[in-house]
Amino acid sequence: MDNFAAPARPIVARMIAAAATEPARAVAFQGAPGANSHVAATEAFPRGLPLPCFDFADAIDAVQAGRADCAIIPIENSLHGRVADIHFLLPESGLVITGEHFLAIRHALMGCGARGDVREAMSHPQALGQCRHWLRAHAIRPVAYPDTAGAAALVAERGDPALAALAPPAAAALYGLALLEEDASDPGTNMTRFVVLARAASARPLDGPVMTTLVFEVKNVPAALYKAMGGFATNGVNMTKLESYQRGGSFAATEFFADIEGQPGDPAVDRALDELRFHSKWVRLLGSYRQARKRG
Helix, strand or coil, X not given: CCCCCHHHHHHHXXXXXXXXXXXXXXXXXXXXXXXXXXXXHHHHCCCCEEEEECCHHHHHHHHHCCCCCEEEEEEEECCCEECCCHHHHHHHXXXXXXXXXXXXXXXXXXXXXXXXHCCEEEECHHHHHHCHHHHXXXXXXXXXXXXXXXXXXXXXXXXXXXXXXXXXXXXXXXXXXXXXXXXXXXXXXXXXXXXXXXXXXXXXXXCCCEEEEXXXXXXXXXXXXXXXXXXXXXXXXXXXXXXXXXXXXXXCCEEEEEEEECCCCCHHHHHHHHHHHHCEEEEEEEEEEECCCCCC
């Protein structure tokens, strides 16, 4: 808790204490109270007890240790792409993706002085990236911090009118800051996709449109990825997402993160996964869950 700025600590302490009374209702999220992940947690779990964690690893650890029933973690943004480190943390966590949630994002500029005093804006790198054109147009230098609302708390602690924060609008009232600009996001639809992580999949059968998320590494042979993808095409399984990433600083072994429509047990999905395994070194399923919104 000491990692949080002083204005956030009493709020964090109260939320941790509340979650400890009913871990089965606790929902871990990364960031200080008022962060976008906090908003997502309250939207996705209206009866939940949001549990603030300083970083993603802490949120995952809270679920692993049983301090929270699940965690809600941002995985990608419509303006700024995937969230850093998530592709590495998810497969290694041992947790299962059990749901997804989409949150419309609005970044407000908030601080201790007047709008004309601001020379620097502090926020999570994702938020800074989503506001980079606005910041450049207003000659404000971006300053990276682990989360949005945490930046607001730190700005309140420092009391420097030249330093502002980019955070959800509600964070201004939470930390006693002036709302200097209600929406500093760059033009375009700003939407973040979150995934829900739990220790085990729900025993209840999934109805409606279902997504499955997986990671894999193809064999290092010519056309391996092309062949691996062939099973999805021939079996009519829609792949809505495919991203490559490299682990451990190596340029040799490329791993892939993918979302497909359907779930194991569907004959077409099973055939496609069998062909993927044949052309891959390994395949790891991260979870199947109901679609929160239709793709395409």
